[in-house]
Amino acid sequence: MSRPTPFHSRTGPLCHGQSWANWAGFLAATTYQPDHLHEYNAVRTGSGLFDVSPLFKYDIRGRDALVLINRVSVRDLSKCRIGQVFYAAWCNDKGMIFDDGTIFRLGEDHFRMTAAIPTLSWLQDNALGLDVAIEDVSEQFAAVALQGPTSRDMLQSLTDVDLSGLRFFRCTDGKVAGAPALISRTGYTGDLGYEVFVRPDDAESLWDAMMEVGDEFQMLPAGLVTLDLLRIEAGLISIDSDFMSVTQTMFPVQQLSPYELGLDWMINLDRGFFVGRDALRHEKAHGSRWNTVGLELDVTVLEKVYAEYSMPLQFPYTAWGSAVPIYLDEPQKHHIGRGTSGMWSPVLKKYIVIARVKPEYAKLGNLIWIEEMVEAHSYSIPARVVKMPFYDPPRKKA
């Protein structure tokens, strides 16, 4: 059973096919138009407007706010200045990932954390003895993500905040379309973009204001199918596709560490205690089971496979997010990992995959083989290990 978000009176009529998904208990549009490609292209050439209200949000305030946030995050938040946003992950004490999200530092003793899954009790458990107040503010805010090359100009036309001064992963208070808002230069698309948090009562007027000026900035409302394509191109992992939260798994074989997910850059082991630190130290010293890598498939081989059936080459136009076997060899004798998300990238004209392979095969340029099913036959398609993000336009940070 899913509930409407505060934008639903507006998004409802726009969602032509009434194609809704359940996102954390809320109705989330998968596509607004019959062909999601328009929404995708809007984000890469104009802008896309996403309702991201279903994200869980927690406010952490008090003298020990930083202590708590640093205790749960694998990333050192003492380096996060007021008005800055950090992308971070958090683990259990076995060093296995719980969730990832953005953490806003709104004041010296005030953080706001976004999460994909409910996290309140876990924060409370970790706050024992600390002078903090933890509040679930998930439903106190409605949120949109405005993402794409024209997003800055468009948002600027609606706010008094000087957006040219708002750098990548920074946030500020301001008014948007007359409503008090938290504006952050963040997103899940790897493009120039912003997220705007407002009170639910202001949600409809914010949406209306954005739609009002949207035509001038080649903006379209966009849904989850498009968001999934964009985040893969940006090399951003997704819960449920690329990993499961340790809280959702029954067996260790299903659990993953932040090292194994390519998040080693955010882990600082040489600081005080944080949940999972000792396990991560052990993993760092003894090696990980997996590395997360980007793959680029050789579509000329795939084309030949389809030709065997007198069929033209077919691409995955929407992202897949299931486990696909990866082998060291074409005959599929040596299994070395799995693809976890994949897609045909319209902007790159490449078939790209986020994959998890044994570390010895993760070197850039390595040739490995990924399974593709064609007409219910299994084939091995050669793929190269490539750098992520797959798509990284300079405007993202400019």
Add this chain to the structure above:
Amino acid sequence: MTQNFDAIIVGGGHNGLTCAAYLARAGRKVLVLEQRHVLGGAAVSEEIFPGFTYSVCSYVVSLLRPEVIRELELAKYGLKIHPLDSVFAPMENGDGLVSYADENKARKEFSRFSPRDAEMLTRFHEVMYKMAFAVKPIIGYVPPNISKPSLRDLGTLKEFGQHLQGLGKDTFHELSKIMVMSVDDFLAEYFETDIIRAAHGLSGIIGTMLGVRSPGTAYVLLHHYMGELDGAFTAWGAQQGGTGEISNAIADSARSHGAEIRVSAPVAQVIVKNGSAVGVALENGDEFYADTIVSGCDPRVTFRKLVDEKDLPADLVHAIDKFKYRGSSGKVNLALDALPNFPSMKDKSLLGGAMEICPSVDFLERAYDDAVFGGFSERPYMDIYIPTVHDPTMAPPGKHVMSIFVQYASYNMPGRGTRDEQRQAFGDAVINTLSEYVPNLKDIILHKQVLTPWDLEQEFCLTEGNIFLGELTLDQLFFFRPAPGWAAYKTPIRNYYQCGSGAHPGGGITAGPGRLAALEILRDGN
């Protein structure tokens, strides 16, 4: 001034640039010489009116070969194509037909006119898809020499024969019919509704001086179905920043491998010594020498302007002189203060797709009749696209550019006064006709650029203004393009090659001739 290169390409159109990019990637020292101040030939974007960028000539893309996109890494160099997925055709009675890419939406829309046609649509698409898949491999072959086939030619013919055999008899029969029928007769076998036949039939006349009821036009329809975007057959799209950005992407790919590209460098002639091309002379007297000279120009320029006829066999000269151009279309580009208002358009998002002024089959045929003895259609057919609905880079926020492809317009317009007067009258016919469907049009025009076939010849070196560098009729395709025996990019002059759309696989932004020519040159060891 002299300088030596491995290869010189005459003409910086998209095929010349493609040929240069492939040769440069193979390690050749390449020079491209373009007469205009800007690259792209007819695939060009220009800021004609301050703040507004026009795709001056060609404006949509579909046939661009996927292997070229891949091999030249065009996405890395800026290729970015926005799909067009609706076609809107307003009618004279105030209604309008919408062709949606979404099959279910299209069926519902068509059933307003004819429930039978709505069901036939699925069958029609299936047949066109199968035929396009059947014929598509031809695009990638070097045309075989039928009268004197080499071992490779025999292999090509065998491979293609096997491919055709695999089609099944129904597709083969349809394929045989589409080669000879008129587009309207062909469509009448599927659809009973006039506006549906008109909106589909227009693809059969584009770029040819033939009407929807002229035999041979059905094939041109098929030609338009052979395109693909990201593997999706029959899909059309528009490049961000206009089609010139495709040319620029190819040019950047070529430059990244060392190709040198010069603009404002018109070539006067190819220097031929003892039956071999050895260099080019520019109009300013500069000379450049190379082992290989490649012309990206149309056949008349390639064979009749750049070289002397004494260096060519008489039968080729004759064939080239008889090669049909007879440009049939013009182009009007508008800068607009606001979006146009089609009262018959119920869903404004259709402004982001194609809009066709083709209210009936008779309308299209009359437009042809008006121009068949010269002149232009008083009420012409138009294919309209407004790139700025999706693309923020071509006009200031809130403003728009409108690309109007207009047919028919003849190269000669007897009784219409001077060329300037002809252009004026032609532009007026376009704006007046379109105003019947867009009442606010005249109020929102900020700037107007009008190009007749004659203008296309003067500015872009397209003989008689033919946008395909020679008509795309069956007698001028594959091993006939541009002349029997000389369809494999070679010429009778040693080391002189052709790589423009006047060679196989023909016109449109395909990059096919450029690629195949480069591969032939490399195969010949040049």
